[in-house]
Amino acid sequence: MRVIFLSFLFSIPIHSFSQDDALLGDWYLHYYSLSGSLVNAPEAFQNFSPSLRFSYESVSDSYRVDGGSECFTYATNTNGTATGTLGFGLFSFLPIESCLDDRDIFEEPYVLNILDSNSCNYSISGTTLTVTNPDGDFAVLSRDPLTGPTLFGRWYIHQVTNAVGTNIVPPAGHDPSITFQATVNEITRFYDLQGVSVCNDFNGTYRIDSYAYQLPLHSLNSTNDPCPIADEFETALFDILMVGTTPNELMFNIDRTAEGEDTLLISLMSSMRVSSTPSTILLKRTQTLSTKSAEILNVNIVIDYTTEQLLFDNLPNDFFNYTIVSTAGQVLVKGVLNTDNISLTGYSKGIYFLKIESEKGSKTIKFVK
Numbered sequence: 001m002r003v004i005f006l007s008f009l010f011s012i013p014i015h016s017f018s019q020d021d022a023l024l025g026d027w028y029l030h031y032y033s034l035s036g037s038l039v040n041a042p043e044a045f046q047n048f049s050p051s052l053r054f055s056y057e058s059v060s061d062s063y064r065v066d067g068g069s070e071c072f073t074y075a076t077n078t079n080g081t082a083t084g085t086l087g088f089g090l091f092s093f094l095p096i097e098s099c100l101d102d103r104d105i106f107e108e109p110y111v112l113n114i115l116d117s118n119s120c121n122y123s124i125s126g127t128t129l130t131v132t133n134p135d136g137d138f139a140v141l142s143r144d145p146l147t148g149p150t151l152f153g154r155w156y157i158h159q160v161t162n163a164v165g166t167n168i169v170p171p172a173g174h175d176p177s178i179t180f181q182a183t184v185n186e187i188t189r190f191y192d193l194q195g196v197s198v199c200n201d202f203n204g205t206y207r208i209d210s211y212a213y214q215l216p217l218h219s220l221n222s223t224n225d226p227c228p229i230a231d232e233f234e235t236a237l238f239d240i241l242m243v244g245t246t247p248n249e250l251m252f253n254i255d256r257t258a259e260g261e262d263t264l265l266i267s268l269m270s271s272m273r274v275s276s277t278p279s280t281i282l283l284k285r286t287q288t289l290s291t292k293s294a295e296i297l298n299v300n301i302v303i304d305y306t307t308e309q310l311l312f313d314n315l316p317n318d319f320f321n322y323t324i325v326s327t328a329g330q331v332l333v334k335g336v337l338n339t340d341n342i343s344l345t346g347y348s349k350g351i352y353f354l355k356i357e358s359e360k361g362s363k364t365i366k367f368v369k
Helices: 102-114 231-241 291-297
Strands: 006-008 025-034 037-040 051-057 062-068 072-079 085-088 091-095 120-125 128-132 138-142 153-161 177-184 191-196 201-206 214-222 249-256 262-268 280-284 300-304 309-313 320-326 331-337 341-343 351-358 361-368
Touching: 025 102, 037 102, 072 102, 102 138, 153 231, 214 231, 231 262, 231 280, 300 361
Parallel strands: none
Antiparallel strands: 006 091, 025 037, 025 051, 025 138, 051 062, 062 072, 072 085, 072 091, 085 120, 120 128, 128 138, 153 177, 153 280, 177 191, 191 201, 201 214, 214 249, 249 262, 262 280, 300 309, 309 341, 320 331, 320 351, 351 361
């Protein structure tokens, strides 16, 4: 993050001020053109709308302009000799240190190169304001904030494609996800992320370069539990996220369908792909679980170590198939569950996986004897 404090002084010609009430109020930046190149809001921050507020100051007989976002604040007074003209005067521009990534790269040229003029023209059409400087650069603002898909928040993993092109979905009864935090960690100076897979959780830190569609992971840590119930899915997921304890270099793309559904595709960078088919993670805002599957997720277990029994809580009135698997993937027992307990007599101390299945879905629970 560049730490800058800039103030620009412009001479303001003394003219009578012409007030345009249509200009007053809040406006939100949607895009701008600089040196002939159109610049849109960064893809990862489509809901990121720098704003300008015009108000009339009778004492100075000018517009007061206050603007900013979580990245910057800026303020000035403007003159206007006729409707359609603006002259920005004393302009203060202060970057906020906690803002990271390409939000500042997007906003800084808009402030310094387009609003940096004491001789701008503007036009208003409906709810759209266009401000143009003498060089022909222009910014388009609207009464409505820019909204669209954003990287921040929780995404549910719907599918993982491994290096040989095999599509792998999460096992029934599970809803793995990744949550990208929007607040900068004051200690690491990166954003935090948390993830939940089938057998393992993970967390880490990341930055964003959405102009290059890169998602650099700064750190990534995960639990290291065996996962015999979803080994193929778990392996494919973590092969994309990391090599050993080293995070991979990732790329991303966010889309919004005509129906309004957001999708996020995370992939290995081209230099790291080992086949013509890129390894990818497909995520959506919607959960993968059906309503019927949600009922089985309420099932919990308790171990009675005195009687060596596995007891069920919130078990629906259905017949279940059950399987107990060791950490090595060995099936120890399977059968039909028609009571609210399973005997653990004869089992050695250690970690096991219990999988229960019915027509309403399935769930796997790790337990320790």
